[in-house]
Amino acid sequence: MSSLEQYGKVFETDVLVVGGGLAGVNAAIAAAENGAKVTIVDKAAIERSGSMGGGIDHFAAYLETGEQWDTRQAYLAYAGKIARGAVNLRVIDKIYCGELPAAIERLARIGNPLTQPDGTYYRTQSLGQPGPYMINFNGKHLKPRLAKEARRTGCRVLEKVAVTDLLTSDGAVSGVIGFNIRTGEVIVIRAKALVLSTGNTNRLFENPTGLPFNTWQCPADTGAAQSMAFRAGAAVANMEYLRLTVVPKGFSAAGLNALTGMGGKLLNALGEEFMPRYHPAGNKAPRFKLVEGVLFENQSGRGPVFMDCRHLSREDLEHLNRTLGYDKDTLPDFIRQKGVDLSKDLLELMVSEGMQSGPSEVCASGIKIDEECASTLPAVYAAGDCADQTRCCSPTIAGGYAAGKGAAKYAQSVAELRPVDEEQIVNAKERVFAPLKREEGLSHREFEDILRKILWENLGVVRTDGSIRNALSKLDKLEAYKDRLVARNLHELMRVNEAQEMLQVGRLSAVASLHRKETRFGVFHRRVDYPETDDANFCGQIVLQKRQGEVKVTFNPLTYEIPEA
């Protein structure tokens, strides 16, 4: 028995994937195909975990069909246009464009092709795209199929394990520690290289329905990777952006791009199609513009706002109903139970809860990655919605694979596992399990409610220097209450840990917001004290990194020439 086994169960692997969502399973398959021994660890089962576990209906891609908009060059130009200041085109070119053909081929190979039953692509245009990039497909069972492929390629899967800390050795990451959420067993995983892919941060801002788990993306995703990687010294970027979307009133469900892509129109209470007043692309404007339109119509007394699909042909309505169910399995149930028939009724809409996620479909926010998906921490790669350049279905499938390849290559260059510092294990165990020992204190729910209120009131759609400083001062006080958090069981212990991850992400978001003295992506970062977009000073990323216990803030300028093919 190694000395580490006195603390819990110990696993050893070449590549460890933390978070087996869409990015994670693709990373695992890549690492296994590139000769690594792979372990995936997830709080749930990789068959259905993550934001696309229950299904997905679209895959954004250019297909080089000869149309002007359907090329790599046009896609990069579009990315640079809708995500200017946040997207790094050199990274996107390498990990998205570079991996796109293989990603399309991989999905077909595992039995989930992007084509319709007749072999053709069904493509729609939405969210600011210059042409119909959205390939509609049935991704209801995409996750189980990818999970099966990961298991077939020999990946070991550890389910129902919450990872709480990265373990470091001489500045490099040597593994992770966590616990089984059902048995409480401590799990230590030693790895030569890691891929972090735990998604974005949800449950972070007050939910308009008062139901904190009624979130657009998976509420189990609470910024684990961003939080752990930052604590271990990794740089994070694009953290200031508040992401919002437009959803059916009452249900924060995916489906907006399906509705607008099929020709759905946004109407205000006066029956006016208002989006052309906000953006030349009207109902097919970028997401941040749709949010702005709905929000401002409501605030101007022209709400509520509705989705109108009544003019669609029967054939298009049938396709829409099908594709909405692929994107969010229960959305057709919701619409039906609400008594709405899209062929004759309007569907009321609302602006969703806020979340930490990228400001556009083509890039994200979180761990800063390079053209190999490597973070600034040796041995650590990142992909999916916790990395600063990949989110949404297709960039995540492509980027996940790139991260797995990078991690496998790195693992091959490392002769043996790095030593594990036992003191770090002792400290992590002590911190993580302390809430189970407390008799009384603050529940995770109360703690989270306070956090959500502070962030929404001060870091929501109206931000000023004063409101951001107010948030930071209140978050400082909340920080002191971490030591009072209680958990009555292991499920609550997982939630307590998630609440602390969310606090960390909230603080990073506030710090980055303070330094971005301009407005960018409309209400996604709306500094009313600096209402203009200031490309001369802020066309780039606010980068945060922990140095000697302090948050070091730097600026990474970005330029938008299209990289050479």
Added chain:
Amino acid sequence: MPPRIDAAKCNGCGTCDRHCPIDVIELDKGKRLAVVKYPDECWHCGSCRLDCKEGAVEIVFPPRMLLV
């Protein structure tokens, strides 16, 4: 809150417990019955219903989501 599990149809296989991404459902091994233990933490992804071979899962949205 969704989901609702029909005890008469549930065969206790535990798939919904395993596949729930949020740890909302837990199998009562003694009774061989899946229990929706944390209904207010459900995010309505539908994975439990998609993967239930017995058709024991029904999704029922609460009035709070339908009526507001």
